[in-house]
Amino acid sequence: MELTHYLVLAAILFAIGAATVLLRRNAIIVFMGVELMLNATNLAFVTFARMHGDVTGQVLAFFVMVVAAAEVVVGLAIIVSIFRTRRSASVDDVNLLKS
C-alpha cells in the first residue's frame, strides 16, 4: 500500500486539531487539539522514517512525545490555577492583560 496514505491521514488529523484550537472555547479541549496535532506530526515522522529507511525520524517522534508530555504537564497546571482564581476553564475569560 502507498505510504502517501499515511501522510494524508496525518494531514487530515493535523487539520482537525488546528480547527479544534481555532473553534473551541474550553481550554482543555483546545489543549487536546494541540495534542492531536502533535500526534499527527508524529505519524508523519514515522512514515518518513519508513520511507527513507532511517530511524532518525522515529527518534524525532520520540522527542516530540517527550516535549509534548512536558507541555501537557505545564499547560494543565496553568489551566488548573486559572480555574482556581477565575472559576472558569474558558479561553475567553482569560483577559486580565486586556487594558
Next chain:
Amino acid sequence: MTGGGGEAVLFWVLAPLMVLAALSLLFARKAVHAAIAVMFVMVDLAILYIAQEASFLGVVQVVVYTGAVMMLFLFVLMLVGVDASDSLVETIRGQRWIGVLLGLGLGVVLVGVVSQAAFPPAVGLELANAATNPVALARVLFADYVFAMEVVGVLLITAAVSALVLTHRRRLTPKVGQREQAEAKVAALPSGGRLTPLAAPGVYAQNNAMDTPALDAHGRPIEESVSRVLRIRGQERSAGTILAAERDVLVEHEPQRALPALRAQDANERTVQAATAEHPEGEAPAGDVSGPDDPGRSRVPGGTPGATEAGED
C-alpha cells in the same frame, strides 16, 4: 515498500475510525467525550506505528499518551468539573466561520501538497531494524542526539517542578490542629458548647437506624443522638415504640426468654415502663401497640405451655 494486503486492510479500517473520533473533538458537547475519543485516536496511532515497523514508538505511545497524558487530562477534567461546557457566545464576530475556513483550508493545502508530492520509492526499515527496533533507535538516540537527550531530561525536571509551583496553594489562614480545636472547644463551654462528641443513634435488638435515639445510663432517650435535621423535620422515632415492638416480637417467638420481662410487666399491669417512664408522650403510642390485650393475643397462638400461662394466671 509495502507491508502487503494485511496492512492495507488495517489502515482502511482504522483511518476512517480515527478521523471520525478526531471529529468528535470538534463536535462533542462534553469534554469527557472528547477526551475518550482522543484516547481512541491515540491507541489507533499506536497500532499504526507498530504496523509501520516502529514497535518501540507504538509501545511508548500507549504508555505515554493513553496512559499518562490522557489520564492527566481526565484528572484535570474532574478537577475543573465534568460539566464545564463551552460558552456559545462569540466574543470575536464571525470567528466560527473564519475558524472553519482556516481549518478546511489548512486541511486542503496539506492534503494537496502531500498527495501531489513525488516521494522516492519507499526503502523500508528491514535493514535499519536488523538488530530490533529499540536497539536501532537507541544507537541513534545515544550517539547523534545525546545532547538533545540530556536537554530533554532537564526539560522534564523543569516541567515537573513548574507544575508543583503553579498548582501550589499558599495557606491564608493559620493551621487548625488538635490543640487549637481543643482550646476552641473549652472556650465555647460557657456559651453552651460541649467537650465530648455527640452520642451515636441508638442500636436496639431489631432496630439500628438514624432516627432512633440512644438510651443513656438511666434508660432515658438521649435527644441529641438523633440527627438535628430529623428532629427539626419531626421524623425521629421515640424509644418507647421500638422497645414495645421488640418486646412483642420476643414474646411471640421466645416466650421462655420473655418470661422474666413479662413478670415485671405484669407487676406493673403490662404497661411499658422502665425506658419511657419519664416520657409520657412517648408512652402513648407504646400503649397502643402493646395494649393490655396485645401480649395475651400474641401468647395464645404461640401455643406456649404452662410457663407463660402460669405467669399470666
